[in-house]
Amino acid sequence: MSIAEYFRKKHLTFITLVSWFLLFYIIAALVFWFISLETQNKQMYVFRVSELKKDDPTYYNKVLEFDKARRLKSFQYIGEGSTFLCLILVGAVFVYRATKRQIVLSHQQQNFMMAVTHELKTPIAVARLNLETLLKRKLEEPQREKLLRNTLQETNRLNELCNNILVSAQLEAGGYRLNRQELNFSQLAEDVLDDCVARYPQRIFVPAIQTGIYVEGEQLLLQLLVSNLLENALKYSAKDKPVQVSLEVEGKWAKLSVADEGAGIPDEEKKKIFTKFYRIGNENTRSTKGTGLGLYLCKKIAIDHKGSIGVKNNTPQGSIFTVTLQSV
Structure with a gap:
């Protein structure tokens, strides 16, 4: 494993750990606030009931109303909490996958640049060497033909590489119109x-x-x-x-x-x-x-x-x- 790959994996591991830590922290905070709000809701219910007079003819009706309001508040907290939790989980997954995809793409692009550099330098070096040989030395006709044929093959390689890169960029950008x-x-x-x-x-x-x-x-x-x-x-x-x-x-x-x-x-x-x-x-x-x-x-x-x-x-x-x- 190269040093660059080692640090790349460490970078991805660090991002993963930070993402999971933030996710657990946000979920823990959401649970904490839900428990706090639910506790406050129950305390308000107890307080409002304690303020009632038991000899009041409408005492039981008011208690039922307060209990209904308490349950509605609980359902509201559960619904809002579940919604926020789902949004947080979906967002966390989306961000993590997007980050990982970007890191992988960056790695692939680096590999592509390395490959393109090698693919360009090799045929250029071979063609240059062949042409210098033809200029500096007097060769027999079969040898000249062999060198020229080899040079032509290398230029064809360059042409195919350029075609692949150009057509790929045009197709990716939607700039290539098919002439069917x-x-x-x-x-x-x-x-x-x-x-x-x-x-x-x-x-x-x-x-x-x-x-x-x-x-x-x-x-x-x-x-x-x-x-x-x-x-x-x-x-x-x-x-x-x-x-x-x-x-x-x-x-x-x-x-x-x-x-x-x-x-x-x-x-x-x-x-x-x-x-x-x-x-x-x-x-x-x-x-x-x-x-x-x-x-x-x-x-x-x-x-x-x-x-x-x-x-x-x-x-x-x-x-x-x-x-x-x-x-x-």
Whole structure:
């Protein structure tokens, strides 16, 4: 555990203890005032009854009136006290959850900044080194092509990272307007897959894409969705393991599935992975690249296209991500 994480947990523990202390103090004060008011109510009842003359013909009627007034006051105190208690409990839970959520979000944003810094520096450093090598040395044509191809791959990584960040910000702020049109989803998936094959020639891809599947949506966003799913599968599976890509129609729905044979995702993490900035593990010990935006964008894009996305376990190991969109 890093020093920053240690102090972050201590900070959260301190806030939790203070919140519980204030909550118990407020509840204790509320109970104290209820007991005080109820005691005063009974004393007033006894005092008013003692002021009556027992030989008064209306004595018993007045006693009943005083008792009724006392009971009404008691019901009033109970009702008001219960209402305030419920409001206090609801408010305390809301404040605690909001504070905890803010701390978690701040932690995720710090992880995101660390990941983005690493993601930006690595391709820039590689591209710069390749270009300096090309300038300073006279290389054979195959070596030049290899360096140029490697540099192009790194610039593509930068482009995808920038696209993820920009599109995420625009979708989050509601500033991205979908340009819906009828698209050949089969061709779109094949094009993205071909681009991935060209960028990762050493990886194994097993395509099973049914032709002639059309959906209505934004081409750039759907390309980003397919690309992010493929990048995610490549990141979290061994280089000698295949990545299976399938697209088929079931009724009125087009189903895109990307399956890997990686380590898989624990059941308790399956819902969290679609959260913004969320990544399994710790940013300091995590070996895979990423920013925690890819799967978040996939879910956002799928929902904006009136579809859905889910993940399940693969056999014998790994994960299968499935996107369901309405076909046309």
